[in-house]
Amino acid sequence: MTVREPVVVRAPAKINIHLGVGPLRGDGFHALHTVYLAVSLFDTVAVRPGEGLSLTLSGEGAGTTTGPGQVPGGPTNLVWRAAELLADHAGVRPDAAMDVVKRIPVAAGLAGGSADAAATLVALDALWGTRAARADLLALAAQLGSDVPFSLTGGVALGTGRGEQVSPVLAGGRWHWVLGIAGEGLSTPAVYAELDRLRATGRVPDGTEPTSAEPVLAALRGGAAGELARSLANDLQPAALSLRPDLRRALRAAEAAGAVAAVVSGSGPTVAALAGDEEGAVRLAAELAGVGVFRSVRAVTGPVPGARVVS
């Protein structure tokens, strides 16, 4: 029997450098106008031939129970669903042994589950020789989650619809960030629901005019960290802060530690702190690790590519 080498794919975490949230749509999702940036923190998915599907998880947050901070190990995992969806699309039997190594923290607003799903689509497309067209992979990705198409494309992209319609954005630089990762995750639906609640009570604007992405798009073209810092925006931030008031202290700590700006990433609770340059990021990471408000800190750069075969 020949043992084939596994196909290994890595896919990046994302931060939303702009997240304009429109009104709640009839299908339970919010209309988005977001700018995604893929950063250098990766999960890997390795796939080998198998009989039926199997899945192992290791690394940060891997577990067998559900809820924020834990990843389900079985058929409800997005990786498993990605495998079934691709097999169905391509008309092949869903046979594969899948191993996921998680480095992207779970329920952190960094699209770790989406990265795993995107990596699985790319890995199994190679293992099974299904040669799915790029547009088909993007459509399958959109069925798996709003952020999954971006995890396939990576780089910098504008996300519209519910976030699943991605188009590349011109970026004139590479930026250094420090991610401050909180001890306990936040559930994405809970943060969106909190935004709806705050909007209904008039405590934040109602969403008919979500924050414009124009300033951040102009800053991306220019490339200067200072300009980007002034244009970071996240309409979900008040909702994340409402559920987790300690995040205010985390944002202040990042700014006091020398970040040119700090913003909650996506639905949080990760804080993305922008540094002026690489040296600044190393200093900022050391400072933030010392203040005791984050479980861990990671210095990352972006943009980086989306899900890619690495072996």
Ligand code: C5P
């Ligand atoms: O698409 P995804 O499965 O990642 O979305 C998870 C949840 O986040 C949705 O069920 C919804 O509650 C919320 N969401 C939303 N509007 C979006 C994206 C996600 O309300 N554009």
